[in-house]
Amino acid sequence: MAEKKxxxxxxxxxxxxxxxxxxxxxxxxxxxAVTTGVSSALGMGVAATAVxxxxxxxxxxxxxxxxxxxxxxxxxxxxxxxxxxxxxxVKAYAPSLNDAxxxxxxxxxxxxxxxxxxxxxxxxxxxxxxxLDGLGMGIGFTAALFLMGSIREILGAGSWFGLPIxxxxxxxxxxxxxPPGGFxxxxxxxxxxxxxxxxPVKKTEEIGCAACxxxxxxxxxxxxxxxxx
Amino acid sequence: xxLTQLVGIFLAAILTENYILCKFFGICPFLGVSKKLxxxxxxxxxxxxVMVLATAVTxxxxxxxxxPKELDYLQTLVFILVIAGLVQLVEIVLKKYxxxxxxxxxxxxxxxxxxCAVLGVTMLVLDKGVENPSFGYIASLVxxxxxxxxxxxxxxxxxxxxxxxxxxxxxxxxxGLPITLVSASLVACSFLGFNGIVDKLLx
Numbered sequence: 001m002a003e004k005k006x007x008x009x010x011x012x013x014x015x016x017x018x019x020x021x022x023x024x025x026x027x028x029x030x031x032x033a034v035t036t037g038v039s040s041a042l043g044m045g046v047a048a049t050a051v052x053x054x055x056x057x058x059x060x061x062x063x064x065x066x067x068x069x070x071x072x073x074x075x076x077x078x079x080x081x082x083x084x085x086x087x088x089x090v091k092a093y094a095p096s097l098n099d100a101x102x103x104x105x106x107x108x109x110x111x112x113x114x115x116x117x118x119x120x121x122x123x124x125x126x127x128x129x130x131x132l133d134g135l136g137m138g139i140g141f142t143a144a145l146f147l148m149g150s151i152r153e154i155l156g157a158g159s160w161f162g163l164p165i166x167x168x169x170x171x172x173x174x175x176x177x178x179p180p181g182g183f184x185x186x187x188x189x190x191x192x193x194x195x196x197x198x199x200p201v202k203k204t205e206e207i208g209c210a211a212c213x214x215x216x217x218x219x220x221x222x223x224x225x226x227x228x229x
Numbered sequence: 230x231x232l233t234q235l236v237g238i239f240l241a242a243i244l245t246e247n248y249i250l251c252k253f254f255g256i257c258p259f260l261g262v263s264k265k266l267x268x269x270x271x272x273x274x275x276x277x278x279v280m281v282l283a284t285a286v287t288x289x290x291x292x293x294x295x296x297p298k299e300l301d302y303l304q305t306l307v308f309i310l311v312i313a314g315l316v317q318l319v320e321i322v323l324k325k326y327x328x329x330x331x332x333x334x335x336x337x338x339x340x341x342x343x344x345c346a347v348l349g350v351t352m353l354v355l356d357k358g359v360e361n362p363s364f365g366y367i368a369s370l371v372x373x374x375x376x377x378x379x380x381x382x383x384x385x386x387x388x389x390x391x392x393x394x395x396x397x398x399x400x401x402x403x404x405g406l407p408i409t410l411v412s413a414s415l416v417a418c419s420f421l422g423f424n425g426i427v428d429k430l431l432x
Contacts, residue, residue: 025406028260029345033253073313076342080306088302103352106305110345112257179251180417187403187410195402 010129014136020113021144022193027113030104031145032182038161040100041149042142047090047101048108049138051082055114056134058082060122075118076109083109113141144189151185152176235371237427242375244423248346249383250413251420255346259384260409264391269384277377279319279341280350283312284373287351288366292358308351313342350376387416 020026034044066074122130156176158169175181248254262272295301323331354369
């Protein structure tokens with residue numbers, strides 16, 4: 001029993017406390033791009049979760065074999081292999097989802113969440129906790145996408161999972177499924193998450209920076225302004 | 230493919246298909262680097278450069294090696310490795326022969342590998358080629374250049390917006406990223422206005 005508790009923690013932390021999208025601010029590109037409808041958002045979440053669990057497990061199993069210097073290319077190769085597998089499965093069994101996600105499906109490969117978890121967690125932990133961490137993060141990602149997809153589809157298209165909603169469907173607010181609506185809903189959700197967590201905003205931004213594999217390009221760390229603390 | 234069509238592709242890539250504001254590629258650097266004008270410029274220059282180069286390399290690889298050998302399912306894997314290798318190569322070459330440019334692009338170069346805009350453009354031009362067979366190599370390169378310039382335009386515009394945000398009094402839970410996203414939404418609104426303009430222009 002003593003062993004089990006932390007394992008469950010690995011699973012649950014990704015869902016609320018360290019939600020990859022709303023708290024760690026990772027994987028923003030697919031979050032904004034595929035949430036025009038609930039079903040594509042959900043599909044994206046499930047696909048990314050599958051890749052995340054598999055790549056976390058494999059990377060953690062190989063963590064002692066992969067030389068430290070070439071670890072990032074090795075991680076990317078492993079992730080790309082799983083993305084390709086997921087892509088083929090989706091193409092074969094859910095062609096409509098493949099059309100809806102389009103180029104964003106192969107782009108899971110450069111999703112910060114996956115590389116971020118590989119670098120931060122899987123490279124330091126055993127296989128089982130890593131897989132659970134991947135699953136938890138994936139569920140958190142899916143939940144955030146689902147929430148955004150619901151808001152945008154209900155307000156922007158007046159439907160939910162394609163089913164029309166009585167009052168709104170007669171005059172939907174089209175802007176919500178257009179790009180500006182994506183930015184707006186994401187901003188508002190993040191503000192709500194800040195309010196709920198009632199942590200100072202700067203702190204969440206710090207975590208986001210330190211976790212993001214893009215942190216060097218994002219300039220904040222390089223400039224040493226906010227995140228150097 | 231005529232010159233008018235190429236100009237059309239170029240303008241469409243900048244305005245109506247803007248990679249950041251309409252297609253949501255490269256949001257991480259967009260939110261991260263757009264705080265200051267010079268870093269925004271440096272990053273977008275590096276992205277444009279790598280985008281054109283990556284398209285120039287991946288297009289022939291896909292068309293002449295992967296497709297004839299029926300290996301097109303390896304697209305993702307091959308492209309990301311090619312881009313990673315290319316970025317490394319560019320870094321080495323620039324360091325040796327063009328130190329000023331290397332110093333200017335500096336830290337941005339290695340991290341472009343994980344920028345989804347670069348991988349996205351190399352894949353999207355191939356999709357376009359499938360839909361429209363006349364969309365060949367030259368058109369793909371023009372599209373990649375336009376995408377890079379569009380990236381630059383969005384970054385520079387947004388850097389201006391963010392500089393003004395600095396001095397604003399913003400509610401506590403909106404500070405930081407949330408307000409940045411809301412202002413990005415307004416900038417994206419302005420890009421919606423370009424919808425259809427390119428098609429009309431060239432008719």
